[in-house]
Amino acid sequence: MDSINNEDEKGQFYLPSYLLKTTYGEKLEKKLSTPIKQKNDHSITSKLSALGIMGNMPSRYSNADYDSELASIFSGSNANQSNTSIHHDRAGAISSTSAGNDSVIDDDIHSDDPMEEEDEEEEDEDEEGVHNIHYGDEMDVDFEEDEHDNELRPTFTSSTGSGTGSGSGSGPVTGGPGIIRGNNRRRTRTRSSQSSNPRKNSKTNKLHSLSNGQNPLGNFKYSLPTKWENSTNKSLLVSNNGLTLKIDQNGNNNSPTSSSSISKNYDHLVTKTNNSIPIKVGVFYFEIKVLSVTNNNLKNNSDITIGFMNSNLVNVTKMPGLEIGSYGFNGSDGSIICSQSASKKYNCKFGQGDIIGCGVNFSTKSIFYTKNGVFLGNAFTDINKELIPIIGLKNGNSISSNFGSNEFIFDIDGYIEDEKVKIYKKIFNYTKKSDNAINKINTHTDKEIPNILQNLVSSYFNHLGYIDISKTFLKEIKNEQIDESLIKNFNKIESISSIDENNLKIRQQIRKYLIQGDVESSIKLTNLNFPKVFENNLEILFQLNCQKLINFIKSGELDEAMKFGQSLRSNYETNEKFQESLNDIFSLLAFEKPEDSEFGYLLSNDCILKICDELNSEILKSLGKSSISNLEKLIKHNKSLIEILNDKNQLDSLLITSDDFGL
Amino acid sequence: MSSEEIDWNSLMESNLIDKQSLNHLILNYLIFEGYENSTIKFAKEIGINLDNEVDEQGEEGEEDDEPIKANIIMGLNSIKIRNEIKLNILNGEIQLGINKLNLNYPDLLEQNNFLYFKLLLLNLIEMIRKNRDSETSIKDDEPTEFNQEEFVLKIIKFAQEKLTNKAIKNVKFMEELELTMTLLLYSTNDSNLLPLRLNELFEFKLRRDIADLVNKSILVNDSNNLIDLNYKKNFMKKRKLQLQILVIMMKLILMMMKMD
Numbered sequence: 027m028d029s030i031n032n033e034d035e036k037g038q039f040y041l042p043s044y045l046l047k048t049t050y051g052e053k054l055e056k057k058l059s060t061p062i063k064q065k066n067d068h069s070i071t072s073k074l075s076a077l078g079i080m081g082n083m084p085s086r087y088s089n090a091d092y093d094s095e096l097a098s099i100f101s102g103s104n105a106n107q108s109n110t111s112i113h114h115d116r117a118g119a120i121s122s123t124s125a126g127n128d129s130v131i132d133d134d135i136h137s138d139d140p141m142e143e144e145d146e147e148e149e150d151e152d153e154e155g156v157h158n159i160h161y162g163d164e165m166d167v168d169f170e171e172d173e174h175d176n177e178l179r180p181t182f183t184s185s186t187g188s189g190t191g192s193g194s195g196s197g198p199v200t201g202g203p204g205i206i207r208g209n210n211r212r213r214t215r216t217r218s219s220q221s222s223n224p225r226k227n228s229k230t231n232k233l234h235s236l237s238n239g240q241n242p243l244g245n246f247k248y249s250l251p252t253k254w255e256n257s258t259n260k261s262l263l264v265s266n267n268g269l270t271l272k273i274d275q276n277g278n279n280n281s282p283t284s285s286s287s288i289s290k291n292y293d294h295l296v297t298k299t300n301n302s303i304p305i306k307v308g309v310f311y312f313e314i315k316v317l318s319v320t321n322n323n324l325k326n327n328s329d330i331t332i333g334f335m336n337s338n339l340v341n342v343t344k345m346p347g348l349e350i351g352s353y354g355f356n357g358s359d360g361s362i363i364c365s366q367s368a369s370k371k372y373n374c375k376f377g378q379g380d381i382i383g384c385g386v387n388f389s390t391k392s393i394f395y396t397k398n399g400v401f402l403g404n405a406f407t408d409i410n411k412e413l414i415p416i417i418g419l420k421n422g423n424s425i426s427s428n429f430g431s432n433e434f435i436f437d438i439d440g441y442i443e444d445e446k447v448k449i450y451k452k453i454f455n456y457t458k459k460s461d462n463a464i465n466k467i468n469t470h471t472d473k474e475i476p477n478i479l480q481n482l483v484s485s486y487f488n489h490l491g492y493i494d495i496s497k498t499f500l501k502e503i504k505n506e507q508i509d510e511s512l513i514k515n516f517n518k519i520e521s522i523s524s525i526d527e528n529n530l531k532i533r534q535q536i537r538k539y540l541i542q543g544d545v546e547s548s549i550k551l552t553n554l555n556f557p558k559v560f561e562n563n564l565e566i567l568f569q570l571n572c573q574k575l576i577n578f579i580k581s582g583e584l585d586e587a588m589k590f591g592q593s594l595r596s597n598y599e600t601n602e603k604f605q606e607s608l609n610d611i612f613s614l615l616a617f618e619k620p621e622d623s624e625f626g627y628l629l630s631n632d633c634i635l636k637i638c639d640e641l642n643s644e645i646l647k648s649l650g651k652s653s654i655s656n657l658e659k660l661i662k663h664n665k666s667l668i669e670i671l672n673d674k675n676q677l678d679s680l681l682i683t684s685d686d687f688g689l
Numbered sequence: 690m691s692s693e694e695i696d697w698n699s700l701m702e703s704n705l706i707d708k709q710s711l712n713h714l715i716l717n718y719l720i721f722e723g724y725e726n727s728t729i730k731f732a733k734e735i736g737i738n739l740d741n742e743v744d745e746q747g748e749e750g751e752e753d754d755e756p757i758k759a760n761i762i763m764g765l766n767s768i769k770i771r772n773e774i775k776l777n778i779l780n781g782e783i784q785l786g787i788n789k790l791n792l793n794y795p796d797l798l799e800q801n802n803f804l805y806f807k808l809l810l811l812n813l814i815e816m817i818r819k820n821r822d823s824e825t826s827i828k829d830d831e832p833t834e835f836n837q838e839e840f841v842l843k844i845i846k847f848a849q850e851k852l853t854n855k856a857i858k859n860v861k862f863m864e865e866l867e868l869t870m871t872l873l874l875y876s877t878n879d880s881n882l883l884p885l886r887l888n889e890l891f892e893f894k895l896r897r898d899i900a901d902l903v904n905k906s907i908l909v910n911d912s913n914n915l916i917d918l919n920y921k922k923n924f925m926k927k928r929k930l931q932l933q934i935l936v937i938m939m940k941l942i943l944m945m946m947k948m949d
Contacts, residue, residue, distance in 0.1 A: 483715060489887045492734055499719075499727040505776050632709070639708055658711065 042430030044438040045250075047446070048308035049668060116317045250310065251299035251415050252429050262295040262419060271297065271417065272317075272424035293420030294331060294345040299429075302337035302414040303386060309445075311385035311438045312415060313396075316357070317424040319378050326377035328357035329420035332384055333364075334393060334413040345418040352416065353406050355382070355395050362405045383436045386413055389445065399435040477515045482657045489655035491533030491642055533645060537638050541631075543581075545574040552641065558648040559641075566644050568594075568604050569637055572611060576628055579614050587615070709735075720764050723772030723904070728765070764908045767793075771907050778900040779893075781819070783812035790903065797910050804906050806855045806862050810869055811899050813852065814890050817846060817872050841873060 030280065045051030253268020263272045273295060303310040319328040332345035333354035346354030347363030356369070357376045363369040376382055376397055383396035392404040419425070428434065480503050487496035502519055505551050507516045532555050539548035547572055552559055560567045571594055578587035591612060598604040610625055619624040627633065651661070719728040732738075764771070767903060770793050777786035798805040800949055820840050848870065856862040872887055887932040889895070 069878055133729055479718065483718060486715060487731075492731070495727055495730045495734060499724060502724040502772075506779055635736055636708065657715075659710070 042311075042434075042438075044309065044311060044434075044442050045307070045430070047442045050304075050307045089296055102279065159537060182282065216487070225399045249301050250303060250307065250429075251301045251312065252431075253300050254297050254417070254427065255300050257295060257297040262297060268300065269428070270317075270426045271419060271425065273419050273421055276686065294329070294420055296342050296344070296416055296418045298335070298342070298414045298416045302412050303334075304412055305410070308389055309385060309387050309442055310413075311383060311434065311436070311440075311441075312379055312427060312429045313383040313434055313436065314417065314425045314427040315381045316376065316378050317426055318422060319357075320420050320422040324377070325379075327359070327375040328377045328380075328423060330357045330376075330382075330423050331355065331418040332357075332382060332395075333416060334386060335416050337412040337414045339414075342416055346416050351411075353385070353393055353409075354416075355405060356390055357382075360480065364406055372405055372441070373397065381435045383434065383438075384415065385438065387445065389449075397437040399437070401436070401441070481515070482660065486655045486657045488530060489642075489646070490639065491530055491537055493530045493534045496530075529649070533642055536641065536645075540570075540573070540638050540641070541634060543577045545570055545577060548641075552645065556645045556648050559644050562648060563644055565604075566641055568598060568601075568607075568641065571632065572607060573637055575608075576614070576633075579611070584615065710889055720768055721904070721908070723768050723775055725768045725772060728768060763913055767907055767911055771904050774907075775900045775904055778808075778811070778903060779896050781815045781896065783808060783815050786903070787812070790907075794907060794910055797906060801906055802855060803900060806859075807899055807902060808866060809851050809855075811895065813844065813847060814872070814895070816847065817869075818891060839857070844870075844873060 031257075045054070098543070106508055254264050254271055255268070256264045261273055265271070289368045314330075314332060316328050316330060319325055331345045331347065331354040333352060334344065335342055335349070335352035339349070339351050342349050342352055345363075346352045346355075347356075347369070348366060349352070353362070353364040355372060359369075359378075360371070360373045360375040361369040362372040373395070374397075381398050383399075385396070386393050386409060388409065390404070391407055391409045393406040394404045395402045417425070480499075484499055484503075486497055487493075487499060504516065507513045532551065536548045536551050539545070539551065549560075549567070571590075575587060575591050575594060578590060580585075593606065595605070595608055598608075611628060614623065614625050614628060617625075643654065654662070712731075716728065716735070716737065719731060762770065770789065774786045774789050775845060777783070787798070790808075798808070847864065852866055856866045868886065869890060872890065875883055875887070883891070
């Protein structure tokens with residue numbers, strides 16, 4: 027197999043992108059990404075402190091790990107390779123130790139290709155692995171032909187390229203500071219690509235321990251189907267990775283146990299997947315490729331039947347669809363059958379080389395199939411139970427399957443997008459019908475929506491203290507108020523915003539000072555007008571002081587910075603979290619061009635703006651007002667409602683993610 | 690119920706909102722609605738440089754950020770003209786709006802028959818409305834009658850010249866045109882006396898709807914000029930008006946909850 031070309035394949039499993047479009051996937055992603063990020067930050071701090079760049083030596087480095095860690099940083103990759111046994115660093119995350127583990131623990135999956143191992147180690151040197159958890163399901167199994175495999179995932183490389191691409195650019199570097207620079211730059215990039223490409227986050231039950239059992243994803247379990255289970259019947263061969271199925275035609279000669287069952291040629295041998303599909307997943311989709319059929323003369327029809335069964339059925343022995351609670355699509359005549367009913371004509375038959383996709387959409391309660399990337403239409407409806415994919419094969423059949431580890435032939439992402447558009451349409455049209463009383467109320471308010479939006483936006487500006495923008499905005503929307511009720515409403519908005527004007531002006535001034543870099547004045551002004559703020563919240567004061575320190579560094583007043591920083595350090599001696607942040611800031615001093623370094627983000631304007639917003643919301647809190655704007659409240663409300671609806675398995679909500687309303 | 694309330698609070702807490710994307714959402718709204726000055730000020734406030742992207746459409750800078758930014762500031766080029774046209778339509782100056790549209794987007798109305806028809810129909814309605822308003826202000830009997838006749842002829846001529854040929858090809862258009870023409874049968878000013886469906890034609894919401902439609906059409910037209918199909922797809926499907934979706938969705942969900 028082609029391990030060099032498919033660099034991406036070798037260790038990473040990403041959430042199939044279509045899943046990210048559903049609420050369920052969104053949740054999974056959240057679970058996955060949070061611990062990884064923490065891990066990442068932690069590791070950078072550790073590394074720099076290990077190099078003595080940041081003043082203190084953290085206590086966690088008083089153990090033996092420290093030496094090997096330091097060694098590996100200075101000598102680049104060499105330490106990794108030669109010192110495999112003592113390399114347990116937290117920072118490097120995936121060390122060669124874990125690469126070694128790959129082949130030991132997951133011997134059922136890993137190919138014996140020595141190239142593979144080497145590749146993996148190279149990746150370790152890049153330390154890319156921090157957020158790419160290795161998984162082995164990609165590996166080929168012996169009896170599967172290479173070309174089939176490649177055909178099934180032609181676009182894989184391109185689709186997952188970005189994450190690995192960011193790492194592959196930098197080879198192992200030797201020499202002291204150079205390494206750090208190189209590492210840091212890449213880290214920054216990786217971090218940004220991580221946020222923009224959530225797919226890179228990894229999953230599966232094949233998670234590898236990152237180091238010393240500190241697997242940040244330890245509590246995460248991916249519970250969707252990823253492979254076929256071994257059949258009770260020995261003549262149905264399931265490959266080690268659980269993706270390729272085969273019925274050995276000569277199986278009865280080799281293994282006597284199976285001889286009795288294989289003789290009944292018209293019986294399907296059935297297996298199911300390892301996990302079931304909960305309803306709240308919204309949409310689940312997988313594809314199989316027919317590798318060989320029973321009769322070589324009739325290659326374009328196969329005896330394969332593929333479908334689902336209700337997960338409460340323990341086992342099926344008959345062809346999918348022949349038992350109550352199971353659904354099947356048959357390749358010999360293209361018919362569909364469910365729950366013992368008579369089979370129905372659905373589509374054309376399928377055979378060797380065809381790729382058949384099976385999907386279930388719980389938001390429309392339907393099961394659909396695709397053939398070679400073409401949607402065949404809904405096959406079954408009124409699906410409202412948890413399902414398990416099942417497949418029935420006959421003598422001589424073999425298939426390979428894709429549960430989302432590779433790119434699908436069918437544009438499942440597009441399918442979900444289309445379904446979403448349908449939901450939007452439904453939502454928008456919902457207000458137009460006036461069949462009952464509830465809807466009538468809604469049509470009435472529908473007229474006011476532009477107004478509600480304007481109100482929300484204007485209150486958002488006020489909330490943040492953007493008095494200037496708020497005024498401009500009001501001026502601009504004034505021309506639009508053509509209706510009497512609208513004008514009335516508008517006046518309300520206007521009057522509200524003028525009530526707090528004084529307060530607003532102060533807040534804006536504080537903001538201005540901060541943006542200009544005059545932290546001292548903004549602290550004074552805050553203290554003068556809103557004395558409670560700093561009493562109640564030490565952290566915001568600390569952050570402001572940090573900003574001051576950063577401003578010193580920015581303007582190149584390094585002596586001042588050292589002095590001020592040291593006083594800060596002693597002031598907040600007891601607080602470990604603050605000390606860590608200070609470490610980060612101090613590390614800026616170590617770089618010739620701090621803005622290019624890993625900690626460059628501390629210098630960016632975004633950072634200032636963030637503190638502005640935080641201070642603002644603290645001020646509002648101290649005044650007894652809500653610390654979040656109405657708009658935020660609305661969005662939070664909305665998100666929460668969707669979550670609740672989801673838990674109740676409400677149909678349409680399954681497909682709506684916060685991304686759909688821009689957040 | 691009490692247990693659910695507790696859950697609710699923690700749920701609200703757990704849903705963190707990324708401040709930056711919230712700001713992007715607002716910016717998207719401002720650009721969409723054509724509030725130019727607010728857009729410029731707000732963008733400055735949240736640290737997005739608009740000037741760069743206006744001419745480059747996201748060809749410079751870091752690859753990771755650009756598509757997002759390009760997506761957010763989509764439609765910035767046309768922000769001024771869109772707002773002008775929107776205000777024209779909202780104020781009932783439909784012909785002015787059509788002229789501006791034709792001047793700036795010569796192909797748009799030609800290609801988009803639906804939009805053109807809607808605009809002309811609105812124009813017709815506004816003509817009738819105007820006539821009615823002026824009728825109330827002039828109390829003289831004789832000249833009104835004379836004017837009235839002239840006015841009806843004018844309306845019919847307008848409908849014949851501009852609308853009929855479009856309506857002939859489309860049953861729905863024809864129905865709408867017919868409905869609008871029946872407005873001529875009523876000479877009353879009291880909107881309460883009009884049948885509901887006719888009354889809807891006089892509602893300001895219609896102006897707003899059409900203005901929104903024009904706004905969207907221009908944006909879509911703009912996005913057609915983008916080379917990258919991905920942006921386009923994204924834009925067409927998602928970047929309609931997210932804030933609006935948000936509010937509507939909110940209501941809908943609340944309703945669903947109530948019905949449960």
